[in-house]
Amino acid sequence: MGSLIPFQDLNLYPEPPASATNAAAAATPAGARIVPKTEPKVEPFDELSQFLAQPHPQQHYFSSPSPTFSFSSQPGLPSVLDPVVEDSVYSEFNRISELFRTAFGERTGGGDSADSNSLAIVPVQEESQVTVTRRRYQPRSSELVRVMDLGQDDDRHFRALVRRTRMLFDSLRIYADERRRDLGLGMRARGDLKASSVMRDRGLWLNRDKRIVGAIPGVYVGDLFFFRMELCVVGLHGQAQAGIDYLPASKSSNGEPVATSVIVSGGYEDDEDVGEVIIYTGQGGQDKNGRQCVHQKLEGGNLALERSMAYGIELRVIRGFKYEGSASGKVYVYDGLYKVTDSYFDVGKSGFGVYKFKLVRIENQPEMGSTVLKFAESLRTRAMSVGPTSYISLDISMKKESVPVLFYNDVDNNHDPMYFDYIATAVFPPYVYREGQSNGCNCVSGCIDDCPCAAKNGGEFAYDQNGLLVRGKPLIIECGINCGCPPTCRNRVTQKGMRHRFEVFRSRETGWGLRSLNLIQAGAFICEFAGVALTREQAQIFSMNGDSLVYPSRFADRWAVWGDLSPIFTDYVRPTYPSIPPLGFAMDVSKMRNVACYISHSSSPNVLAQFVLHDHNNLQFPHLMLFAMETIPPLRDLSLDYGVGTERDGKLRICN
Structure with missing residues (x-):
């Protein structure tokens, strides 16, 4: 139970010694003019x-809503701070x-x-x-x-x-x-x-x-x-x-x-x-x-x-x-x-x-945050020379990611994260790609708000010019292979891969975990949650074999609170377009996976899951992309709401 502890009335204290004031007068050169300057x-x-x-x-x-918003009077909206x-x-x-x-x-x-x-x-x-x-x-x-x-x-x-x-x-x-x-x-x-x-x-x-x-x-x-x-x-x-x-x-x-x-x-x-x-x-x-x-x-x-x-x-x-x-x-x-x-x-x-x-x-x-920040900076540049000697691998992704993925363990001799096939993106059934890609945009230097790809996203892009998530959506449609825009386009954020250096680490309290050596800004893309996508029928068979399965449909809808401006605009409603049907597929991460599978479960996570399409049009198999819900300091454990389980047993089996 918390309490507010009263402090003695300052009037009860004796008068302070005048040593500090006298010292000031003594240090002032004779005849010197002190210009009054309080700032x-x-x-x-x-x-x-x-x-x-x-x-x-x-x-x-701010006095008028953005024309790209859909505003109406709708009770019961989720609010960040509901009065x-x-x-x-x-x-x-x-x-x-x-x-x-x-x-x-x-x-x-x-x-x-x-x-x-x-x-x-x-x-x-x-x-x-x-x-x-x-x-x-x-x-x-x-x-x-x-x-x-x-x-x-x-x-x-x-x-x-x-x-x-x-x-x-x-x-x-x-x-x-x-x-x-x-x-x-x-x-x-x-x-x-x-x-x-x-x-x-x-x-x-x-x-x-x-x-x-x-x-x-x-x-x-x-x-x-x-x-x-x-x-x-x-x-x-x-x-x-x-x-x-x-x-x-x-x-x-x-x-x-x-x-x-x-x-x-x-x-x-x-x-x-x-x-x-x-x-x-x-x-x-x-x-x-x-x-x-x-x-x-x-x-x-x-x-x-x-x-x-x-x-x-x-x-x-x-x-x-x-x-x-x-x-x-x-x-x-x-x-x-x-x-x-x-x-x-x-x-x-x-x-x-x-x-x-x-x-x-x-x-x-x-420990002071500034110390941790400087230590993480040194690890990014010289992990083995200045950091601990417990780095088992300097890149478990085997160069499949754009930045190395470190593996750190100073607890025991368990090297399990090295014994699987690393994949940087999800593997979908071949028939998912048969639908191909719809007609893309003809933008040359980069997409603008009136291009066809913006219309697919409800008239606005989900990312700003710096690649930060502006507003979560049920689904985000990024530019694809049929688009004329370059890879640097603002609507290709998740296709560019990881930008931060991560390390899989071993903890005595929580088992395996994932943390970043970089400071991650709120709204920034982290990585894809990658595994092998299975149909509902395949998932039933694989679950009987004891394989580790993840069901994207069970992930909490944390995307709905990112960009929720209902405390500012009373008639704000969450985006409902583009929409996707109920998802029935599962993600098998028992033998093929990436670093996202080592993120801890939490009911108060600092990472959210966002569905994204960019390489096919099948709404039943979207990519599961992860974004930062808050500014995440270096070496802080990443957490995700898997939608099931508790703080104790909510992790994936491979992460315990």
């Missing part, structure tokens, strides 16, 4: 200031708050607490003492709480909520980028900014009614994010530009700011990052080129960090750095909780006074 610690490579300074009218290109199910998207914290009130009442021998501030680390000011500014969206609360002792059910609840919210953000961002291209807009209309703005206006940002100190429920150490605004959407870091997120003194009842999270990305020349220990430079005093030009002052985020040290309040640390292949050019990694153990005023490399804070990582946390 957020802006992160490099983030071009948000121009966007944030612009007015955002309610009417933008009918819960009173609001923030009710989970109301539930935890009520849970704390009950626990607090039990400790004090009473019932519900009459003091609404009993949940706050820093009590909220009375409404009569503050001026309320009405906005279109819910402002952040000034009530600080810490969520503790979450049970398994609560953990699953919050994790599912965060994953659904991130899925909506990714779907909306990809859709926004496509609309931007259709309307001929420039970089000013970046999809991530538009997606976050729309979700904010509709109250879909998380953790707005409580400002959480410590870990965010549902966000795990090692989670990766491509965009700064996604950090704001899930409540991990509430500042779009500033590197220090804190409760301002103006919103604190005792007039002192408190820091809750920081982003470390090397934006200041005096930063030092060695992983477990960080020397973090305070904010302010930089010119437009990122060089220190004046002395920093103990105010704003700097004072908030110093106050967090005095009160022993932990900080969430997110690392940001350049990453090749990222949608934004950067990647942000949540690396867990740190404590501020020291603060001092020092002369920086540019000769100006800067505040420095020593951050030390709290023990007994999962």
Whole structure:
């Protein structure tokens, strides 16, 4: 059972020593003029200031549905965040708050607490003492709480909520980028900014009614994010530009700011990052080129960090750095909780006074995501020389895939993944291809939205220009051999094969599994689920022999939630065209298969199955293609909902 642990009122603490302030005064040269300059610690490579300074009218290109959508009033649609199910998207914290009130009442021998501030680390000011500014969206609360002792059910609840919210953000961002291209807009209309703005206006940002100190429920150490605004959407870091997120003194009842999270990305020349220990430079005093030009002052985020040290309040640390292949050019990694153990005023490399804070990582946390990311990068280039010596094979596909498939086992001597015939694509009965291919398009450089192949898909392509899945469909028809478009066409995504380097690995807990050495972006193609297709009659015979069979018809319809914009468009309906008849074939993976057969089963998967046709027209035998449902960090176990079984016995027989 989870609970919100109250923190002592900051007013009960003694006045802090003035050593830091005195040090600042002592370090200031006599007669020197300090130019007042308080500004957020802006992160490099983030071009948000121009966007944030612009007015955002309610009417933008999200205000009207895409003409390729089929909209109608239809009750009972599957929703990513259905407001009918819960009173609001923030009710989970109301539930935890009520849970704390009950626990607090039990400790004090009473019932519900009459003091609404009993949940706050820093009590909220009375409404009569503050001026309320009405906005279109819910402002952040000034009530600080810490969520503790979450049970398994609560953990699953919050994790599912965060994953659904991130899925909506990714779907909306990809859709926004496509609309931007259709309307001929420039970089000013970046999809991530538009997606976050729309979700904010509709109250879909998380953790707005409580400002959480410590870990965010549902966000795990090692989670990766491509965009700064996604950090704001899930409540991990509430500042779009500033590197220090804190409760301002103006919103604190005792007039002192408190820091809750920081982003470390090397934006200041005096930063030092060695992983477990960080020397973090305070904010302010930089010119437009990122060089220190004046002395920093103990105010704003700097004072908030110093106050967090005095009160022993932990900080969430997110690392940001350049990453090749990222949608934004950067990647942000949540690396867990740190404590501020020291603060001092020092002369920086540019000769100006800067505040420095020593951050030390709290023990007994999962391994840092940034460490895993760098380790995976080294494995991709030099697997045998820098990595463990337990690589049994550097390519079990025998060059049948466009990238090598590694085989890793440091548990036992089981080498079973090497003892089968590797196939990169499914094998269908010969008569499936007798129907041939229908007439294709005549596109030369690449398909456009008005080509015949787009009409086959309901008037729109399922992929964007980067090959990401825009919206799941019952069936996707890709360009085939009769089409004039080149192999680089946007409508040939799954035909290009795997793009990420995978490894089959052995686990003591779950048996065989599959993970990637690359960071997989949400909506990206992973691979085909390959085996030998059997008719219903053949499947009955083979099952009697104990062969491992997979039934595509039993896979959960996870494609329906990818691209589901019903929380944004109330009249949204899921695509129903192209449609396919009920599937009766099975996939035999006992002797011929590929890496997909080693993906673990999960009721909360990070991979979805999508039916695709490209080399024949037989609707009864579509290809089973796999796509990422979320951003998947390197070395994280891939999971798929097979539609049957439990977490314990849901894996294929060959994978146990």
